[in-house]
Amino acid sequence: MEVTESTSPTKDGGRHTKWLNPMAPRLVAIQNLMADHGVIFVSINDIELGRLLVLMDDIFDEKNRIGVIAWRGSADNNPSRIQVEHEYIVCYAKDSASVPQRWTTPDDEIKEALLEQYEAICSESQTLTKRAQAWRKLVTANKSSLGRLGRYTHLDDQGPYQVAYRVHNPKPGGYRYGVTPKGIVKPDHAQSYALPLNGYRFPPETMKRHIDEGRIVFPKNRDQIVQMKDYLKDFRGTLRSVINLDARAGSYRLKTLFGEDFDGFRYAKPVELIELLVGAAGGKDALVLDAFAGSGTTGDAVLQLNKRDGGKRRFVLIDEGNGEDNYARTLLAPRLQAAIEHDKLDAGFTFLVTGRQLDRKAILGLERNKIAAVICQTDRTGARSGIRRIDKKKWIIGANQRGEALALVWFGSANSKVDAEVINEALKEAAELGLKTPIRIYGTTCTISETRSFIFCQIPDEILMALHLEEDERNQDEVLGDE
Numbered sequence: 001m002e003v004t005e006s007t008s009p010t011k012d013g014g015r016h017t018k019w020l021n022p023m024a025p026r027l028v029a030i031q032n033l034m035a036d037h038g039v040i041f042v043s044i045n046d047i048e049l050g051r052l053l054v055l056m057d058d059i060f061d062e063k064n065r066i067g068v069i070a071w072r073g074s075a076d077n078n079p080s081r082i083q084v085e086h087e088y089i090v091c092y093a094k095d096s097a098s099v100p101q102r103w104t105t106p107d108d109e110i111k112e113a114l115l116e117q118y119e120a121i122c123s124e125s126q127t128l129t130k131r132a133q134a135w136r137k138l139v140t141a142n143k144s145s146l147g148r149l150g151r152y153t154h155l156d157d158q159g160p161y162q163v164a165y166r167v168h169n170p171k172p173g174g175y176r177y178g179v180t181p182k183g184i185v186k187p188d189h190a191q192s193y194a195l196p197l198n199g200y201r202f203p204p205e206t207m208k209r210h211i212d213e214g215r216i217v218f219p220k221n222r223d224q225i226v227q228m229k230d231y232l233k234d235f236r237g238t239l240r241s242v243i244n245l246d247a248r249a250g251s252y253r254l255k256t257l258f259g260e261d262f263d264g265f266r267y268a269k270p271v272e273l274i275e276l277l278v279g280a281a282g283g284k285d286a287l288v289l290d291a292f293a294g295s296g297t298t299g300d301a302v303l304q305l306n307k308r309d310g311g312k313r314r315f316v317l318i319d320e321g322n323g324e325d326n327y328a329r330t331l332l333a334p335r336l337q338a339a340i341e342h343d344k345l346d347a348g349f350t351f352l353v354t355g356r357q358l359d360r361k362a363i364l365g366l367e368r369n370k371i372a373a374v375i376c377q378t379d380r381t382g383a384r385s386g387i388r389r390i391d392k393k394k395w396i397i398g399a400n401q402r403g404e405a406l407a408l409v410w411f412g413s414a415n416s417k418v419d420a421e422v423i424n425e426a427l428k429e430a431a432e433l434g435l436k437t438p439i440r441i442y443g444t445t446c447t448i449s450e451t452r453s454f455i456f457c458q459i460p461d462e463i464l465m466a467l468h469l470e471e472d473e474r475n476q477d478e479v480l481g482d483e
């Protein structure tokens with residue numbers, strides 16, 4: 001899920017409240033939809049990070065905070081005091097006790113499968129040259145399904161490896177010495193390879209050990225910097241708190257699918273970023289919801305992951321569009337279709353348009369669970385902070401932020417009468433749950449007058465009123481349907 005910062009003018013004292021007010025019920029609605037073992041990722045920049053964490057601690061509970069990731073994706077070239085090059089991804093569980101203690105990624109599994117293949121190659125081929133040829137052939141043939149592991153194309157007697165720039169010091173003040181294939185020399189030695197701008201990240205003794213172990217790769221020309229071998233056996237797919245991934249990959253992907261000139265969406269996330277999150281936090285059969293789907297990166301990522309590990313993940317993507325620009329129809333769906341065709345994926349999706357499904361007749365035709373969900377989405381006491389859904393009770397279905405209970409009597413439109421017996425049982429349930437009165441009891445008719453301990457909410461009028469649908473009910477013929 002991706003939310004943007006407050007756009008209210010900075011002189012407006014209530015601007016953060018204006019941002020928080022719509023966020024709260026949306027987060028509660030999403031929490032209600034999550035499986036017990038589900039997790040939510042929210043992408044946010046530094047402007048609203050603090051408030052988002054307070055809000056999410058409140059809704060999800062601090063104990064369910066899994067962590068905060070810093071994603072460094074861009075270079076900020078605007079002169080300012082602090083140049084911002086990263087944003088955040090906040091992660092909460094619905095119930096952290098139901099989420100595995102350790103997340104492994106699909107890449108960890110692919111790594112194991114690749115190492116098994118490597119063993120097979122070793123037992124079939126005697127010489128290193130033959131093994132290296134067989135290995136390269138294998139990786140090249142499977143490149144499209146290996147993702148970042150497709151970079152491990154080299155082989156030496158320690159196993160498969162990729163060549164990576166890992167010797168530089170990230171900031172000024174690194175170690176300054178010269179490096180040759182025979183060992184360490186003075187920085188200005190004639191045989192020495194180029195010194196990285198900030199020096200080396202490890203001391204000369206460590207570099208010497210790496211050279212002796214054959215881990216350093218010497219380029220053809222001495223005016224280049226040496227590189228390091230990064231072995232497949234050391235690869236860890238773990239989700240880390242800092243992710244370095246070029247943000248431009250998002251628009252490059254759209255250009256790959258729609259052509260170089262495509263410039264129709266500015267905020268696409270890199271597919272690889274969402275693959276990392278979904279791959280780590282969800283099983284192979286995960287159901288992934290992105291309620292702010294934009295160009296559909298989440299769907300693309302789910303398709304790519306399934307292709308790589310044979311998973312059966314599914315996605316539900318929602319976008320309201322932006323005025324005339326209906327992204328879902330003009331971008332999201334065509335992008336998924338283009339991804340399926342471009343990558344020859346054995347996948348598909350259904351495109352649905354929401355209409356005014358909730359007319360009087362449709363509401364009266366709902367099953368108990370569905371009408372309970374609708375009430376928790378629409379009840380007027382949840383307008384600011386949402387309604388917390390309560391399952392598996394005979395009458396109580398939710399609670400508002402004041403801790404007052406919501407109850408439902410539903411045996412179809414003809415038999416959903418609220419009477420004294422139901423009210424007493426519902427009040428007892430509410431007390432057991434530690435909830436307050438007045439409880440709001442939904443049903444079709446009520447045989448007794450309201451008291452201070454309960455308020456009768458008539459179905460379907462209360463729901464239609466909350467949705468402002470009561471006035472034009474006669475025109476309710478558009479329903480949710482396939483396009």
Ligand SMILES: C[S@@+](CC[C@H](N)C(=O)[O-])C[C@H]1O[C@@H](n2cnc3c(N)ncnc32)[C@H](O)[C@@H]1O
Nearest residue numbers: 002267268269292293294295296297319320321
């Ligand atoms: C920043 S974009 C998401 C980009 C997406 N992660 C991607 O990689 O393409 C946010 C999207 O949320 C949509 N949006 C904003 N408010 C919404 C709402 N209330 N319901 C559904 N979609 C909404 C906007 O139309 C926009 O496409």
